[in-house]
Amino acid sequence: MDRMRIGTAAEEAAAQARAMERLRIRFSGQDPSYHITTLGCQMNAHDSEKLAGILQTIGFHEEAEEQADLVVYNTCCVRENAELKVYGRLGYLKGYKRRNPDKRIVLCGCMMQEDVVIDKIRTSYPWVDLVFGTHNLYRFAELLEEMYNEKGQLIDIWQEAGEIVEDLPTLRKNSFKASVNIMFGCNNFCTYCIVPYVRGRERSRKPDDILAEIRELAASGVREIELLGQNVNSYGKGLDEPVSFAWLLYRVSEIPGIDRIRFMTSHPKDLSDELISAMRDCPKVCPHFHLPLQSGSSRLLGRMNRHYDKEQYLALVDKLRAAVPEIALTTDIIVGFPGETEEDFNETLDVVRRVRFDNAFTFIYSRRVGTPAASYPDQIPEAEAKAHFDRLLEVLAEGMNERNSRLIGRTLMVLAESTNSHDDRMLTGRSEGNYLVHFEGTPDQIGQIVPVEIDCQKTYYLIGHPVSEGKNSLHG
Ligand code: 5AD
Ligand code: SF4
Numbered sequence: 001m002d003r004m005r006i007g008t009a010a011e012e013a014a015a016q017a018r019a020m021e022r023l024r025i026r027f028s029g030q031d032p033s034y035h036i037t038t039l040g041c042q043m044n045a046h047d048s049e050k051l052a053g054i055l056q057t058i059g060f061h062e063e064a065e066e067q068a069d070l071v072v073y074n075t076c077c078v079r080e081n082a083e084l085k086v087y088g089r090l091g092y093l094k095g096y097k098r099r100n101p102d103k104r105i106v107l108c109g110c111m112m113q114e115d116v117v118i119d120k121i122r123t124s125y126p127w128v129d130l131v132f133g134t135h136n137l138y139r140f141a142e143l144l145e146e147m148y149n150e151k152g153q154l155i156d157i158w159q160e161a162g163e164i165v166e167d168l169p170t171l172r173k174n175s176f177k178a179s180v181n182i183m184f185g186c187n188n189f190c191t192y193c194i195v196p197y198v199r200g201r202e203r204s205r206k207p208d209d210i211l212a213e214i215r216e217l218a219a220s221g222v223r224e225i226e227l228l229g230q231n232v233n234s235y236g237k238g239l240d241e242p243v244s245f246a247w248l249l250y251r252v253s254e255i256p257g258i259d260r261i262r263f264m265t266s267h268p269k270d271l272s273d274e275l276i277s278a279m280r281d282c283p284k285v286c287p288h289f290h291l292p293l294q295s296g297s298s299r300l301l302g303r304m305n306r307h308y309d310k311e312q313y314l315a316l317v318d319k320l321r322a323a324v325p326e327i328a329l330t331t332d333i334i335v336g337f338p339g340e341t342e343e344d345f346n347e348t349l350d351v352v353r354r355v356r357f358d359n360a361f362t363f364i365y366s367r368r369v370g371t372p373a374a375s376y377p378d379q380i381p382e383a384e385a386k387a388h389f390d391r392l393l394e395v396l397a398e399g400m401n402e403r404n405s406r407l408i409g410r411t412l413m414v415l416a417e418s419t420n421s422h423d424d425r426m427l428t429g430r431s432e433g434n435y436l437v438h439f440e441g442t443p444d445q446i447g448q449i450v451p452v453e454i455d456c457q458k459t460y461y462l463i464g465h466p467v468s469e470g471k472n473s474l475h476g
Contacts, residue, residue, distance in 0.1 A: 009163040012138065016054075016168065019141035023058040026148070032070065033063030039085060040076025042228055042264060043199075044109055046179040047137055048074045051108075053169035054140050066096060070104045075111035077194055079366035083111055090125055097127055104147065106130045108137060112157060113198035116369065126153055133157040134199055138165040161185065161200045166209050176447035177415065178222045182210055182248065183229035188267060190294070191305045191372040192337060192365060195230060204229075204236050207243055211251055218257030223449070224415055225252065227263040233270035246278040253282040259449065260415065260432065261285045265292060269307040271316055280323040287324050288358075288434040291316065292332035296351035297344035300337055304373075310347060317355050328358040328403075328433030335392055336365040336385025338376035345388050349395050356399035358433065359460075364389050397459050404435070404457035411467055412437060414452045416445045436461040 007015060034055045038048040051072060052062070065071055071093060076082040086107070093105050105128045111117050112133045121128055130147040132139070135158040147154050161184065172178050185200040186193075214225055227248070229235060236243035245263075252261055261284050266275075268291055279285055291313075295301055298309035308316075320327050333348060352360075364385045367374045412431035420426035420438055427441035429450070438461060439452045452464040 009165045012162075012165045013167045016138065016141045016165075019145050020054060020057045020169075023141060023145055023148075027059050030059075032058075032060045033068045034060045034070040034072065035063055035065040035068035036072040036074060037065070037089070038074045039082045040074075040078060040110065042179055042226070043181070043230070044074050044076055045173075046181060046228060047109070047134075048072075049170045049172055049179075050137065050168050051140055052171035056171050057169045058141070058144075069102065070106065071096070072106040072108065075107060075109035077111040077114060077117075077198060077368070079363065080368070081366070083117070086111060090128070094125075094127060104129045106132075106147075108132045108134075108140075110134055110195070110198040114194075114370070118155060118157060122153070122155065128153060131155040131157070135159075135161040138168055161203060164203060164205055164209075166205075172217075172222075174417065174447075175221055177224040177226070177417070178217050179226045179228050180210060180213055180217070181205060181229070182227045182232060182245075182263075183235050186230035187234070188231060189305060189372075191303065191376075192334065192368065194368040194371055197370055199230065202231070202234060202238060204239050206239065207236070207248060207251065210248070211255070214252055214255055214258065218255050221257075221447075223258065223447070224260040224262065225258055227252070227261070229263075230265060231267045231270065232263050233266045233272065233275065244272070244274060246272065246274040249275070249278045249282055249285055253284045259284060262288065262434070264290055266290065268292070268313055268316055273319075276319055276323045279320070279327070286432045286434065287326050288328045288330070288432070289320055290330045290332075291320075293348075293351060293355075294332060294334050295337060295340075295344065296348035297340070298347070300340060300344050300347075303339060303376075304337065310351060313351065314354060326433070328435065329355060330359040330361075330434070331355075331357050332361045332363070333392060334363045334365050335388040336380040336382075338365070338373055338380065339378040340365075340380055340385075340388070345391075348392065352392070352395050352399060356403055357396060358400060358403050358435070360396050362389060362392055362396070400459050401457065404459065404462060407435070407454045407462060408457060409454065411451050411453045412462075412464070413449050414439065414464075415449050416441060416447065418446065419443055431462075437464055438462070439464045439466055441466060 036048050038045050073086055075086050097103050107128055112131055121131055132143055183204040185202045186196045187202045189196050232245050235245040294304055296310050301309055414429040414431050414437045416427045416429040418428050420428045426438050428438050431437055437452055450466050453467045454462050454464040456463050
């Protein structure tokens with residue numbers, strides 16, 4: 001089914017507002033409840049904030065999954081495990097629904113953009129009430145209305161994105177830190193990756209819309225902004241009046257009230273000197289760069305369609321460290337890509353040893369139907385990939401321990417984000433370099449930037465104690 005909308009973006013936003021109002025009246029006095037489970041990346045997490053914003057505008061409140069009147073799964077399909085998790089949960093959901101036939105089940109997100117998934121839901125999960133994809137998420141209110149008005153399963157998947165619809169209500173997880181989409185989709189077609197097929201082509205939001213959103217967030221007390229896109233380095237290229245990502249960083253830096261600016265993700269092939277200069281020159285831009293490596297083997301990087309080789313990657317690292325000496329570098333690495341030999345894997349270990357990353361997301365290659373690499377004949381046996389994965393973690397940990405050790409005795413500025421889940425006398429936060437830091441503190445400090453002297457390091461996190469500002473302070 002492909003029912004593309006016909007209105008302009010502004011008309012569509014107005015139609016959603018009207019649908020929310022009708023639903024609000026319909027549910028008034030009933031105190032309806034919802035539960036959203038989010039799988040996958042920050043992009044999905046932010047989409048879920050929009051879904052929650054719409055539901056709360058209608059009058060829904062959050063509730064545990066078992067009791068909630070409306071259960072939403074915002075899905076991911078980057079790796080097979082994320083999909084298996086959803087199929088696993090669907091069994092439980094069927095049980096809930098049997099006990100309470102009025103309960104409604106909604107599936108949305110990246111996985112729903114795959115034809116095989118939709119066929120399966122249609123035939124094997126007819127009790128799922130509403131299914132939609134990534135391109136029509138903004139229509140959630142109208143889709144809900146349709147679901148409540150009609151009997152049977154409602155599936156609405158668009159093959160392509162329309163214009164970007166602005167001004168949806170958003171329920172932010174935190175009051176002091178917020179994600180802001182700057183672009184959607186990806187044009188890169190790395191041969192292992194399904195994202196370009198499910199998120200569509202690159203589309204940038206207009207700078208005025210982004211800046212207005214950030215000004216509003218700053219006025220409401222937000223201090224840290226994370227700019228989100230699959231490849232932020234190509235932000236602005238397709239706009240009627242093209243601008244660069246570095247230009248946007250300078251503009252966001254000018255907004256009073258915003259103390260920290262982060263961004264995710266940068267493709268190494270598009271990392272410009274202009275962006276490196278912006279990192280150096282804008283004190284609000286955090287000294288942290290996430291630069292996905294994927295593999296250290298130039299041969300495999302070619303087969304992955306990444307458009308850079310090992311030497312070019314290492315040269316970028318040198319440039320970043322020359323411009324911002326204390327910069328924290330993090331990365332994504334895949335092991336077990338089709339055709340990966342011991343020699344290829346050793347090239348990856350070589351890069352990891354040379355760079356000494358501050359943190360990394362590591363993945364075992366997952367075969368995604370529809371991507372070019374899925375049909376490569378030389379798939380790697382799982383046991384071999386797992387052995388590489390374990391060795392990779394060991395070598396990454398060596399570098400992280402070394403990098404973390406330099407921080408002991410120094411003071412980091414930490415944005416306190418939550419009470420520590422294991423010890424409620426401790427707070428957990430992030431330093432400018434995005435290090436995870438645990439320190440003694442009280443809940444009233446959540447949302448504040450606290451100077452913390454680092455006492456010890458545990459590879460994946462640091463432990464410290466609060467101090468008065470200034471001593472040995474470091475932008476780390
Ligand atoms: N298998 C394993 N990892 C993958 N990623 C993307 N596609 C796959 C896949 N098929 C990883 C990449 C990317 C991150 C978001 O997910 O490392 O940078
Ligand atoms: Fe996937 Fe590559 Fe696009 Fe990242 S840049 S989303 S890995 S295709």
